[in-house]
Amino acid sequence: MSAAQTLPPDAAPAFRGRMQHGAPLAPFTWFRTGGPAERLARPADAGDLVALLAARPANEPLTVIGAASNLIVRDGGVPGLVVRLGGAFGGVSVEEDGVVAGAAALDAAVSEHAAAAGLAGLEFLCGIPGSVGGAVAMNAGAYGVETADVLDWAEVATARGVERLPAAALRLAYRRAELPEGAVVVRARLKARRAADRAAVAARMAAIRAAREETQPVRARTGGSTFKNPPGRKAWELIDAAGCRGLRLGAAQVSEKHCNFLLNTGGGAAAELEALGEEVRARVLAHSGVSLEWEIKRIGVEAVR
Template sequence: MAVEARTDWRDALPAVRGRIGFDATLGRTTWFRVGGAAEVLFRPADAEDLATFLRDVPPELPVTVIGAASNLIIRDGGIPGVVVKLARGFGDVVVEADGVIAGAASLDAAIAEHAASANLTGLEFLSGIPGSLGGAVAMNAGAYGSEIRAVLDWAEIIGRDGTIARYTEADLALSYRHASLPPGGVVVRVRLHARLGDPAAIAATMAKIKTSREATQPVRARTGGSTFRNPEGHKAWQLIDQAGCRGMVVGNAQVSEMHCNFLINRGGATADDLESLGEAVRARVLAETGIALIWEIKRIGIPGRGAP
């Protein structure tokens, strides 16, 4: 179901150098390939363009930011207000002697490759995290023995008032899959520290991560990465398996047979299918184990008919 654009908001939007569209389809931009439309879609040209927009846009207009949409379900009813999608103007990667400065739209895997090409170690784990750097900071993403908080020097964040400031790991209070960003703040640029390492060892680590992912995760399916956080002292996939949910299906959504903390769009699934399946898994795990799984995948927008 599309979201009908509001004429008064069109007239109230500030002038920008980037692109603005209305009733813009979002589903095809997500890794799940599901979801409704954005009432307004803004692709800023660069950080200055975004800062001006946030400063001048009516404060009552909701603003939602998305990046690569790799760990995201956009609900079938779409997203009201403005969706800001960071793209080309936020994709630069600059390698320094002891780290990397990258735009928020830079893919995590690409950052790992840039660091490896300069013989910098410490960022190899990013090659195993789907998505872009802004989202990785916003959720303190991690995998393969490390996480963003272990390598973050600073993140530049534009506030809803258009001001830009740098925040450290301590400022953001990074913890397991959590960051305390300022309200309405948008990550636009990040510095990660690294150190010189042995090229052969760096290549071996990245090769090991790639092999592990391909052997244990449905990387070629329409999926969204890990669905639920690991409860303290437990692995989410083991709890899901223990509850008998491996291969479970709702509509055209399925719990992966390969890794049951992944949901898959088998083709033609809706966001409702995926979210309903996730909630069914949570209910069964709670009944079987007494443990309430917490969503790691972010779900945004207006539910369509039949959503939980």
């Protein structure tokens, strides 16, 4: 991949957004590491995104990144087209019994808009450091509530246009959704209810924020929960019992504060983070017989050695 450069206008005449070759992705990720995108597109709006998807070669890989808070970009970079939605996809509008939000809107911002309008039921979003598109695609959840519990519909862009899908069509399950092939979430409606007590909503959000601050390494270079909770178990408890709290590999470390979080303590490569995660999986399997599944999404290819 070449050094980052803006493509000349005639390279993509129908595209109105920003397109780059060899664009660094590390600055977008919470881990602050990883290689570049072969092509990084930031479309101007939904119509621009549809045109981009329609013009994409059929054999070109497509990757979508959002807030990149639960993501490892491998050191060799990401082949094909990487799409990142920006401000045009960040709008939030409040309705009588819900909130309509663009895919780039931060989950915390959505919960704040809802609370300010006297709506309850979306407080859990203030504990998720991601965006609405990622929340839909991963059925993100926290503090006993998942996106599936509140999602009314999602709009997705494909090469054919923008389509509105009811929540049931996405077959939402634990940390997954079934999106149409080549689809990008652009907007979603989240159901809420009129709050009987606005102060109670504010108190709930304050409690969630305080709990995150107390129990998670929120000020470190991390990627959120590393592994999914196995049925009936807590991943962090299995990791702790296997003696992995504080385990290090180069600049990668298992958090002392919450051992289902990996940390980049400074200058770490993505390969170190992923290798440490695999070491944790191996130790947990040997200790408890449980095979942990990655919750952090890992994209791209290994660096050529």
